[in-house]
Amino acid sequence: MEDMDVEVENIPYSITSGHIAFLGPQKQIVFSEEGGANVLCISFSSCFYERSSKDSLFLNSQLFFNYHTDFFIAPFTNTEHMRVIFMQHMETFRLKDENLYVSAAHNAIERLILDALLYVPSDEIRKDVKFDYLHYVNRFKILLQRDYKKEKKVAHYASELNITARRLSEMTEYVLGKTAKSIIIEKVISEFKKALNFTNFTISEISYDLGFSDEGNFSNFVKKHTGKNPSEMK
Numbered sequence: 001m002e003d004m005d006v007e008v009e010n011i012p013y014s015i016t017s018g019h020i021a022f023l024g025p026q027k028q029i030v031f032s033e034e035g036g037a038n039v040l041c042i043s044f045s046s047c048f049y050e051r052s053s054k055d056s057l058f059l060n061s062q063l064f065f066n067y068h069t070d071f072f073i074a075p076f077t078n079t080e081h082m083r084v085i086f087m088q089h090m091e092t093f094r095l096k097d098e099n100l101y102v103s104a105a106h107n108a109i110e111r112l113i114l115d116a117l118l119y120v121p122s123d124e125i126r127k128d129v130k131f132d133y134l135h136y137v138n139r140f141k142i143l144l145q146r147d148y149k150k151e152k153k154v155a156h157y158a159s160e161l162n163i164t165a166r167r168l169s170e171m172t173e174y175v176l177g178k179t180a181k182s183i184i185i186e187k188v189i190s191e192f193k194k195a196l197n198f199t200n201f202t203i204s205e206i207s208y209d210l211g212f213s214d215e216g217n218f219s220n221f222v223k224k225h226t227g228k229n230p231s232e233m234k
Contacts (some may be wrong), residue, residue, distance in 0.1 A: 008071045037215070060135055078115065090108070149210055
């Protein structure tokens, strides 16, 4: 593989040769126009991959739901071997039998996930985490990524998940140490900071894009949760 520059949620990242990157659902990625000829991009759905509780655990891991970054990047030493598998063997399986093809693809993706999990810091892996809590919290994060511009109330996300707002906050506090409301607020503030640093939008334009109909209300929101006026955060 070769070096590659990308933008994920308007933040630039560099993926150096010999590395693999994982991106979770509902995230926008833009590839640079230069390079990329030798970059292999693999996309799949949970409907395709999730067959067992082990699969569910992998899909809900920090590879796809990392709470510190939108993009998880790990060293990858089997580049050429995996390229042969995905570029040559997969086509052979596809032509021979569809069931074989699906099984081979599943196993190959699992190999990539297992290799990358070795690079998740041990102190970031909770040994006692309740899987059902993790499942709901990650679904909440997917919904938040999709709806944060128009929906900022915990009740909306709880309703989408068919649980109570109190139950959702109980789960987020257990998994992340934060209430669901705090996570929503942090998301909006984080997106505001990204827009300030990586776009040419004015504060008024950013506030409108984030779902605020009045710049004054947005300024009060930012001031309340950061202690600073929006203009002081540039």
